[in-house]
Amino acid sequence: MENYMQDAFLPLRDVVFKTLRQAILTGELKPGERLMEIHLANKLGVSRTPIREAIRQLELEGLVIMVPRKGAQVASITEKSLTDVLEVRLALEKLAVELACKRINYDQKEMLKEKMLEFEQLAGTDDASLIARADVAFHDAIFDSTGNMRLGQMVNNLAEQMYRYRFEYIKDKSGHEKLVLEHRQIYDAIIKGDIEEATKQISVHIKNQEASIINQIRSEKGN
Amino acid sequence: MENYMQDAFLPLRDVVFKTLRQAILTGELKPGERLMEIHLANKLGVSRTPIREAIRQLELEGLVIMVPRKGAQVASITEKSLTDVLEVRLALEKLAVELACKRINYDQKEMLKEKMLEFEQLAGTDDASLIARADVAFHDAIFDSTGNMRLGQMVNNLAEQMYRYRFEYIKDKSGHEKLVLEHRQIYDAIIKGDIEEATKQISVHIKNQEASIINQIRSEKGN
DNA sequence: GGATTGTATATTGTGTACAATATACAAAGA
DNA sequence: TCTTTGTATATTGTACACAATATACAATCC
Numbered sequence: 001m002e003n004y005m006q007d008a009f010l011p012l013r014d015v016v017f018k019t020l021r022q023a024i025l026t027g028e029l030k031p032g033e034r035l036m037e038i039h040l041a042n043k044l045g046v047s048r049t050p051i052r053e054a055i056r057q058l059e060l061e062g063l064v065i066m067v068p069r070k071g072a073q074v075a076s077i078t079e080k081s082l083t084d085v086l087e088v089r090l091a092l093e094k095l096a097v098e099l100a101c102k103r104i105n106y107d108q109k110e111m112l113k114e115k116m117l118e119f120e121q122l123a124g125t126d127d128a129s130l131i132a133r134a135d136v137a138f139h140d141a142i143f144d145s146t147g148n149m150r151l152g153q154m155v156n157n158l159a160e161q162m163y164r165y166r167f168e169y170i171k172d173k174s175g176h177e178k179l180v181l182e183h184r185q186i187y188d189a190i191i192k193g194d195i196e197e198a199t200k201q202i203s204v205h206i207k208n209q210e211a212s213i214i215n216q217i218r219s220e221k222g223n
Numbered sequence: 224m225e226n227y228m229q230d231a232f233l234p235l236r237d238v239v240f241k242t243l244r245q246a247i248l249t250g251e252l253k254p255g256e257r258l259m260e261i262h263l264a265n266k267l268g269v270s271r272t273p274i275r276e277a278i279r280q281l282e283l284e285g286l287v288i289m290v291p292r293k294g295a296q297v298a299s300i301t302e303k304s305l306t307d308v309l310e311v312r313l314a315l316e317k318l319a320v321e322l323a324c325k326r327i328n329y330d331q332k333e334m335l336k337e338k339m340l341e342f343e344q345l346a347g348t349d350d351a352s353l354i355a356r357a358d359v360a361f362h363d364a365i366f367d368s369t370g371n372m373r374l375g376q377m378v379n380n381l382a383e384q385m386y387r388y389r390f391e392y393i394k395d396k397s398g399h400e401k402l403v404l405e406h407r408q409i410y411d412a413i414i415k416g417d418i419e420e421a422t423k424q425i426s427v428h429i430k431n432q433e434a435s436i437i438n439q440i441r442s443e444k445g446n
Numbered sequence: 447g448g449a450t451t452g453t454a455t456a457t458t459g460t461g462t463a464c465a466a467t468a469t470a471c472a473a474a475g476a
Numbered sequence: 477t478c479t480t481t482g483t484a485t486a487t488t489g490t491a492c493a494c495a496a497t498a499t500a501c502a503a504t505c506c
Contacts, residue, residue: 148311
């Protein structure tokens with residue numbers, strides 16, 4: 001939460017925004033927790049103004065909810081809201097692989113292969129944080145291949161909202177082998193330009209994630 | 224741009240947000256135009272703070288772009304950005320009618336019928352503003368029937384970004400007959416639960432809009 | 447005892463002053 | 477004349493002060 005100086009030079013609101021988002025996604029700030037401006041301002045060593053502007057942005061991203069005259073709190077994820085988001089996300093991920101099949105060029109194929117192999121390498125290790133990043137990189141390579149920036153942006157935003165859970169998902173090493181296989185199958189289908197197969201495989205991939213995350217939510221509720 | 228008092232009681236930032244968004248969508252604020260805080264503050268009779276917070280929100284909605292230390296300007300729509308958005312929107316609209324086919328209940332069917340008939344009524348008149356609103360209401364009825372609020376929210380946000388053009392589209396009375404027919408076909412398909420037909424018809428509907436809007440953009444550029 | 451009202455406190459909402467920076471334009475030098 | 481540099485001005489970035497409001501808790505009344 002400290003050392004926001006790492007990217008000094010860009011406006012404080014953006015630094016604060018990134019800092020708070022990170023804190024929410026990693027679970028440092030928990031669902032339902034209140035975001036009090038003065039407190040955050042003191043903690044981050046800035047005034048209330050950039051804090052407020054950062055909160056406005058988090059609100060639009062769906063990570064916090066504002067109650068007028070009461071302030072902001074970290075959005076809590078219900079099973080219903082999660083399935084709603086995943087329903088949309090699945091449709092967009094399918095669109096992404098379909099477009100990738102149609103439009104991917106040579107360089108992008110190389111990049112996709114590279115990211116897939118990097119993921120395979122890391123999947124054997126213990127660093128969940130690195131693995132998560134490699135997973136994002138693989139998916140980003142797909143979005144790049146669609147030629148539609150907006151699409152990638154939207155899916156990333158949706159994916160972000162369940163980032164906290166996906167991290168747990170990746171920590172479970174027993175699933176790594178399956179993940180590697182899924183990536184490989186998605187990759188193969190895109191390279192072959194086989195839209196039907198690619199959309200089928202991405203669906204499997206997303207639905208496995210969904211099942212895992214819902215399990216987590218249910219077990220949390222049981223606490 | 225004036226009389227923001229209509230919804231006094233909610234925070235000024237939200238009033239300003241709505242006011243500015245409306246101004247952008249109706250074309251009162253034109254693409255590329257700079258949003259200068261002091262100027263807007265004077266014009267709307269508030270201080271810079273709520274203006275700034277409203278601009279932060281508009282930025283996240285994609286209606287304005289921020290340049291650090293230079294300020295905000297109304298986002299301009301290129302043909303490429305438009306087709307990107309429509310590509311995503313089409314996928315989501317298809318998902319919406321598919322889910323509607325599966326989940327619509329009796330009350331929602333009645334509502335959908337009502338909205339369709341209202342649109343047919345108004346399509347004979349001259350009030351483009353009313354017609355546009357009826358069109359939105361029809362589509363909203365579809366989103367309601369999906370049981371997925373998030374989906375409707377996202378599509379509306381995408382649709383909003385081309386609102387300015389759609390208004391021109393609706394002003395062209397020669398297309399009204401076609402619009403009424405398209406709505407009728409979408410409605411019939413949803414009531415029958417015919418997913419294939421519904422997605423086909425919604426695709427036609429969106430692609431007609433796309434063609435019309437692209438025509439407008441090209442003719443504007445020719446000026 | 448329970449409900450209600452009043453009051454203190456905490457927190458957000460708004461306005462405003464000052465700092466930092468970018469831009470335009472003029473002046474000076476080659 | 478062209479380039480460069482300096483300076484004035486406009487504009488955003490940040491901090492802070494005050495106003496408005498919600499919340500909790502105590503005091504009072506029935």
